[in-house]
Amino acid sequence: MTTTAQEPDTEADLSDRPASVRGRGVVLTPLDVDDAELLQRWRSDPVAAHALGSWPRPLTALRERLERDIGSNGRDDFLILLPDGTPVGHTAVFNQDYGDATAELELVLAPEHRGRGLALDALNALTDLTFGELPLHRLQADTHATNDAALATLAAAGFAREGVRRSVCIHRGRRHDVAVLSLLRPEWEAQSRPKAWELPMPPETSG
Numbered sequence: 001m002t003t004t005a006q007e008p009d010t011e012a013d014l015s016d017r018p019a020s021v022r023g024r025g026v027v028l029t030p031l032d033v034d035d036a037e038l039l040q041r042w043r044s045d046p047v048a049a050h051a052l053g054s055w056p057r058p059l060t061a062l063r064e065r066l067e068r069d070i071g072s073n074g075r076d077d078f079l080i081l082l083p084d085g086t087p088v089g090h091t092a093v094f095n096q097d098y099g100d101a102t103a104e105l106e107l108v109l110a111p112e113h114r115g116r117g118l119a120l121d122a123l124n125a126l127t128d129l130t131f132g133e134l135p136l137h138r139l140q141a142d143t144h145a146t147n148d149a150a151l152a153t154l155a156a157a158g159f160a161r162e163g164v165r166r167s168v169c170i171h172r173g174r175r176h177d178v179a180v181l182s183l184l185r186p187e188w189e190a191q192s193r194p195k196a197w198e199l200p201m202p203p204e205t206s207g
């Protein structure tokens with residue numbers, strides 16, 4: 001690894017990574033421990049740090065968490081790549097509960113790649129992968145009730161707003177409400193958009 005902590009290689013070419021699922025304009029590939037620096041940078045961006053509400057932890061702790069999760073049946077993390085292999089974000093299915101057939105989702109894009117429809121594309125690909133391959137019935141996403149970008153992305157992906165957990169977290173000295181949204185398997189099945197596996201394969205890239 002020759003990247004510095006200050007300026008990780010966000011324009012890296014990761015096109016040799018295996019595709020778990022392809023969206024219209026993104027590919028999801030399993031996250032590896034060496035992707036920790038990318039994640040650390042994306043999660044530290046002020047917008048994402050506010051949205052995710054996580055306490056700052058050192059890179060070592062993130063690497064250890066990723067190492068632990070790789071062997072876990074309860075969590076799957078993916079890098080979001082452009083078709084040319086550029087890493088643009090991170091998404092995950094976690095708290096997988098095969099008794100109740102439920103799980104939760106999270107999604108963060110690199111700041112420079114937001115606002116271009118990539119989040120919706122990645123979320124659709126993730127719900128296709130999850131409902132297509134796992135016997136789950138309910139996917140939940142929680143986000144600050146004021147996170148308009150996340151709420152719009154989730155709504156566009158078919159998630160229904162269930163309600164608001166009032167005053168559940170603290171940030172910058174004041175308490176915040178969190179909106180709870182979910183997508184149920186029959187709602188996903190009824191969506192008219194093509195599923196990920198129905199999308200045309202991208203043209204072969206040479207070299």
Ligand SMILES: CC(C)(COP(=O)(O)OP(=O)(O)OC[C@H]1O[C@@H](n2cnc3c(N)ncnc32)[C@H](O)[C@@H]1OP(=O)(O)O)[C@@H](O)C(=O)NCCC(=O)NCCS
Binds near residue numbers: 117119141148149156
């Ligand atoms: C939430 C996030 C992933 C959305 O990414 P994005 O690239 O902005 O989203 P997209 O470009 O795919 O847009 C998806 C929808 O959100 C809307 N949107 C995007 N930014 C918006 C904003 N600031 N306000 C209102 N709507 C917004 C788009 O118009 C689009 O809606 P449409 O399909 O009805 O047109 C991104 O903002 C992010 O990484 N935020 C920090 C982390 C976070 O909040 N994660 C969510 C917690 S689970």
